Amino acid sequence: MLMKMAANILDEIVEKRKADIQEKGYSFGYDIPSQRTRGNIVPFIAQKGTVLEIKRASPSKGDIAPELNAADTATAYAQAGTSAISVLTEENYFKGNLLDLMNACKAVDDYADAHPDAKRVAILRKDFLLAPEEIDVAYRCGADAVLLIARILDKDTMRAMAAKCEELGMTAFIELRLKDDLKKLAYTAQKVNKKYIVCGVNARDLKDFSIDLLTPAGLLADIQDILGKDARVIFESGVRTPMAADFAGSLGFTGMLLGEAAARNPSEASALVSSFVNAKETPHSQFWLDYAQMIHERAGRGIKRPLVKICGLTTADDALAATLIAPDFLGFIFCAKSKRNVNAEVVRQVRTILDEHFDQEAAEMPETCEPNFDADQKPILVGVITECESAEGSQAINLVKEGILDVLQLHGQTAVEQFFQRDDIKQIPHYAVVNVSTQEDLDKITDLRKKGEPRILIDAKSGNEIGGTGITINAQLVQQVAKKIKLWLAGGINPNNVAGIISNFQPELIDISSGIESAPGVKDYDALLQLDQEMAKAK
Numbered sequence: 001m002l003m004k005m006a007a008n009i010l011d012e013i014v015e016k017r018k019a020d021i022q023e024k025g026y027s028f029g030y031d032i033p034s035q036r037t038r039g040n041i042v043p044f045i046a047q048k049g050t051v052l053e054i055k056r057a058s059p060s061k062g063d064i065a066p067e068l069n070a071a072d073t074a075t076a077y078a079q080a081g082t083s084a085i086s087v088l089t090e091e092n093y094f095k096g097n098l099l100d101l102m103n104a105c106k107a108v109d110d111y112a113d114a115h116p117d118a119k120r121v122a123i124l125r126k127d128f129l130l131a132p133e134e135i136d137v138a139y140r141c142g143a144d145a146v147l148l149i150a151r152i153l154d155k156d157t158m159r160a161m162a163a164k165c166e167e168l169g170m171t172a173f174i175e176l177r178l179k180d181d182l183k184k185l186a187y188t189a190q191k192v193n194k195k196y197i198v199c200g201v202n203a204r205d206l207k208d209f210s211i212d213l214l215t216p217a218g219l220l221a222d223i224q225d226i227l228g229k230d231a232r233v234i235f236e237s238g239v240r241t242p243m244a245a246d247f248a249g250s251l252g253f254t255g256m257l258l259g260e261a262a263a264r265n266p267s268e269a270s271a272l273v274s275s276f277v278n279a280k281e282t283p284h285s286q287f288w289l290d291y292a293q294m295i296h297e298r299a300g301r302g303i304k305r306p307l308v309k310i311c312g313l314t315t316a317d318d319a320l321a322a323t324l325i326a327p328d329f330l331g332f333i334f335c336a337k338s339k340r341n342v343n344a345e346v347v348r349q350v351r352t353i354l355d356e357h358f359d360q361e362a363a364e365m366p367e368t369c370e371p372n373f374d375a376d377q378k379p380i381l382v383g384v385i386t387e388c389e390s391a392e393g394s395q396a397i398n399l400v401k402e403g404i405l406d407v408l409q410l411h412g413q414t415a416v417e418q419f420f421q422r423d424d425i426k427q428i429p430h431y432a433v434v435n436v437s438t439q440e441d442l443d444k445i446t447d448l449r450k451k452g453e454p455r456i457l458i459d460a461k462s463g464n465e466i467g468g469t470g471i472t473i474n475a476q477l478v479q480q481v482a483k484k485i486k487l488w489l490a491g492g493i494n495p496n497n498v499a500g501i502i503s504n505f506q507p508e509l510i511d512i513s514s515g516i517e518s519a520p521g522v523k524d525y526d527a528l529l530q531l532d533q534e535m536a537k538a539k
Helices: 009-024 070-080 098-114 132-141 155-168 179-189 215-227 242-249 260-264 266-277 283-300 316-325 344-358 391-402 413-420 439-450 475-484 498-505 525-535
Strands: 049-054 084-088 122-126 145-149 171-176 197-202 233-236 255-258 307-310 329-334 380-385 407-411 430-436 456-460 488-490 509-512 517-519
Touching (some): 070 098, 098 122, 098 132, 132 145, 145 155, 155 171, 171 179, 179 197, 197 215, 215 233, 242 255, 316 344, 344 380, 344 391, 391 407, 407 413, 413 430, 430 439, 430 475, 439 456, 456 509, 475 498, 498 509
Parallel strands (some): 084 122, 122 145, 145 171, 233 255, 329 380, 380 407, 407 430, 430 456, 456 488
């Protein structure tokens, strides 16, 4: 049964832990060795690898593996080839303890003794540690590294705890998420040798347990600015399948921490490990790294307006007119059945003009419409396809490969299924659309998330129409989606309802097509400007 969650479960866990320490001490009533009995400290994520977790339960999921045996699980993980094992020792919400930590340490040492050619596995104590004394307890129990959650520690305590790790030769695995966390990291790194610091960014927000696969990617560059380009950074949580592990591995992280996926199915650990370790950077991963950094920077600047995609563009004049409101995406539909089907030469012309002006090169602009070049970055050009095998779909795919289009929008189930069946194209930048009209449609979103898709656009569904229907999605369905993922929303958005949609749902991106048209495929410039004015009114 799921435990009752507070408005901020992290605060609740910390307060309960403080009370337990007051009552039981830092050993929590267990018989802790007076000295460390293991051999030398094992380096924690010295090179690309995984951290598999020994975890019985969590506040968000309740029981995960209540009968888990820490020693047996640690042995299975070592056999799977993991670089490190994380042992949850928090008792109240995760049902772990220090005995699990000691048993896991013994198990990996026994495995190493029996398999001299196998690499030694590092052990991380994962808990909500609050004081340097807890580092000493972890060391004596056999841990090679400890988790320090920057969010629950003040800067002086975090620095003191990291310094204790350095003194003992352990690794301080510092978990970051907020802007203030980065300041604490910089403060700590001024006094603690960086070779004893590994950073982690949790895709799961411990405040409400929502997951965003792009949160770790957004902080990667900032961490490297503090610790250097060789900083070791771990992608934490949110990965449940080999495909998702491959996506995380392609983003440039040194490590990946797997919790629920490994704990529920230890036999699948090997596939998760190999998918992450063998993943390479791809155009798809680079696109999402750039996007994550953009989102992170917008948040840092306090920008609350959602990203805007103007879709269904059929002429260069309309595309350039759209830049008057500084859109983030411009969408071009490649589908013969659509009234908004575009000629590829139009897209080439738009790309040429935008590139020239954003690169500050001289170019003559059409007199009918001068684009707005005050925006910080040029719009991302999107090719919308409903099939990969059609002439139009193939054309859009080739335009992405050429760099004319930046990303593909896989609009509907047919495009999604065809795309993932083709190994020759599935690493080009893309995102999927799910047409939503019933509760069952939400299962398609879950399936895409398991594939490691970081963003999914939801759109209204009306018969066989290809977008631009002017129909909005049921509000209750939208709210359900928003609880699971960052909301990208299309369907029936126009100047008259955009402020309410933004205020009610707080989408990360809105996609507008028919709501600013005078006819299918013909943009209304007055409606475009009105849209911009109405968005400014949203709260």
